[in-house]
Amino acid sequence: MTAACRTSRIGERGSFLLVYRRVVVHWRAIILLLILALATFLIAHTDFFGLSLFALLLIFIASQFFWIGRILDLGERLIPGKPCRAWLAIMASLVYLFVFLYSYPEWGLGHTIRAADYRPQSMLIYAAFWWWFVGSLLAFLLLIAFGAVDRAVRAAGWVYGKARAAILHHSAAADAEAALLSPSRRRFLERTAVLVSATPFVAVGYGLLYERRNVEVVRQRVRLARLPKAFEGFHIAQLSDIHIGPFTTADYIRHCVAITNGLEPDLIALTGDYISWDPEAQGEVVRVLAGLRAPHGVFGCMGNHEADVGIEESITGLFAAQGIHMLRQERAPIRLGDETINLIGIDHGSDLAPMHTREVEGDRRLQQLKALVMPNTVNILLIHYPHIFGYLELGIDLTLSGDIHGGGQLSLDFIHRGLNLSSLMGVPYIRGLYENGGAQLYMNRGIGTTGFPIRLGARPEITVFELTRET
Ligand SMILES: [Fe+2]
Numbered sequence: 065m066t067a068a069c070r071t072s073r074i075g076e077r078g079s080f081l082l083v084y085r086r087v088v089v090h091w092r093a094i095i096l097l098l099i100l101a102l103a104t105f106l107i108a109h110t111d112f113f114g115l116s117l118f119a120l121l122l123i124f125i126a127s128q129f130f131w132i133g134r135i136l137d138l139g140e141r142l143i144p145g146k147p148c149r150a151w152l153a154i155m156a157s158l159v160y161l162f163v164f165l166y167s168y169p170e171w172g173l174g175h176t177i178r179a180a181d182y183r184p185q186s187m188l189i190y191a192a193f194w195w196w197f198v199g200s201l202l203a204f205l206l207l208i209a210f211g212a213v214d215r216a217v218r219a220a221g222w223v224y225g226k227a228r229a230a231i232l233h234h235s236a237a238a239d240a241e242a243a244l245l246s247p248s249r250r251r252f253l254e255r256t257a258v259l260v261s262a263t264p265f266v267a268v269g270y271g272l273l274y275e276r277r278n279v280e281v282v283r284q285r286v287r288l289a290r291l292p293k294a295f296e297g298f299h300i301a302q303l304s305d306i307h308i309g310p311f312t313t314a315d316y317i318r319h320c321v322a323i324t325n326g327l328e329p330d331l332i333a334l335t336g337d338y339i340s341w342d343p344e345a346q347g348e349v350v351r352v353l354a355g356l357r358a359p360h361g362v363f364g365c366m367g368n369h370e371a372d373v374g375i376e377e378s379i380t381g382l383f384a385a386q387g388i389h390m391l392r393q394e395r396a397p398i399r400l401g402d403e404t405i406n407l408i409g410i411d412h413g414s415d416l417a418p419m420h421t422r423e424v425e426g427d428r429r430l431q432q433l434k435a436l437v438m439p440n441t442v443n444i445l446l447i448h449y450p451h452i453f454g455y456l457e458l459g460i461d462l463t464l465s466g467d468i469h470g471g472g473q474l475s476l477d478f479i480h481r482g483l484n485l486s487s488l489m490g491v492p493y494i495r496g497l498y499e500n501g502g503a504q505l506y507m508n509r510g511i512g513t514t515g516f517p518i519r520l521g522a523r524p525e526i527t528v529f530e531l532t533r534e535t
Pocket residue numbers: 305307337367467468469510514
């Protein structure tokens with residue numbers, strides 16, 4: 065070991081588990097990045113999705129400063145001969161460089177973000193990258209929270225001690241401070257910090273290997289006051305966000321198709337995002353979805369991914385050849401006896417288009433939607449994301465949507481509704497049923513994944529609605 069290496073170890077022996085000291089090593093960069101991230105989040109809440117992603121990236125970079133330090137510490141401890149910290153740093157940098165070069169120069173298919181390569185080695189790289197990305201980010205945030213709580217406890221203890229000392233005139237303050245800084249308390253904190261930081265990595269592994277494919281069938285009763293009598297008990301199954309790709313395989317989608325058919329719905333609604341990034345995959349996803357069966361037909365609308373990749377026309381044609389009707393600024397009357405409900409489908413458009421283009425397009429879609437609504441009839445709208453929910457005067461009774469993947473595929477909604485990635489980014493409608501002055505919206509969590517192939521707290525979902533007039 066070189067003298068420099070030896071020097072770098074002085075004072076660190078036995079301190080590997082001390083979270084605070086490790087944060088302090090890079091505290092200026094980490095604090096700066098976190099402040100930038102916080103500022104970006106605040107700006108993003110004025111409805112700027114791209115900035116939210118940028119804020120996440122900043123937090124990720126801050127977390128990597130922290131974790132690289134931990135990996136170097138661990139490497140020095142575990143590798144016999146204790147190689148120089150500088151060599152370990154070079155090796156860690158090479159891993160980051162590899163991931164970057166693996167994606168570069170084509171920021172398109174094959175890229176870790178836009179995974180569309182089915183070769184096992186690529187899938188392994190995608191899975192490892194995303195496990196590390198999500199796990200290290202969550203663990204970092206948890207450690208910061210843990211550190212903040214510890215600081216708060218210490219501060220409270222100090223204040224309590226001082227107050228006691230002032231009242232009782234003895235050395236309670238010193239006693240309390242000594243207790244807070246005692247070796248046993250530090251050891252306890254160190255072990256807890258390790259446990260806290262390990263939990264997200266284990267949880268994300270679970271989300272990657274199991275929860276991502278653990279489909280839940282959700283049965284949702286929907287009361288529609290003006291539902292025609294003939295439609296009492298009518299069942300609509302909804303599948304959303306299929307995202308065929310390396311991690312959402314044709315076999316898995318076939319499994320979802322079999323579950324859906326087993327529910328024996330009267331009608332099936334598909335609410336967009338059939339592919340992720342690969343236009344070549346459209347033929348296969350259509351072939352699999354062609355297995356869906358319902359007496360009143362299978363209908364759908366376009367998601368943003370069809371528009372992003374430019375396959376709206378072609379996939380609509382492929383679906384039509386299989387008897388599946390994509391409703392693109394169209395309506396389809398569903399008849400039962402002499403009675404009718406009106407099914408409408410509207411395109412989402414591309415999320416990659418400039419903001420101004422999207423606004424103009426949105427206004428045009430709204431006008432088209434108004435023309436498709438049938439008065440004095442139950443109108444059900446299929447739209448990938450419900451930008452229009454809240455326009456009560458439109459006369460849409462029920463809107464079926466998806467897009468958000470149950471909160472960006474990462475959610476702690478079981479603790480508190482709204483504690484999920486998408487809500488943090490300012491998205492108003494996330495999952496489940498919403499009601500607004502008589503109009504209802506259902507946000508389906510989808511069955512596939514995009515971006516990271518992980519679902520945590522946001523299981524894939526097949527929904528079956530039972531329409532009723534009864535309360
Ligand atoms: Fe999606």
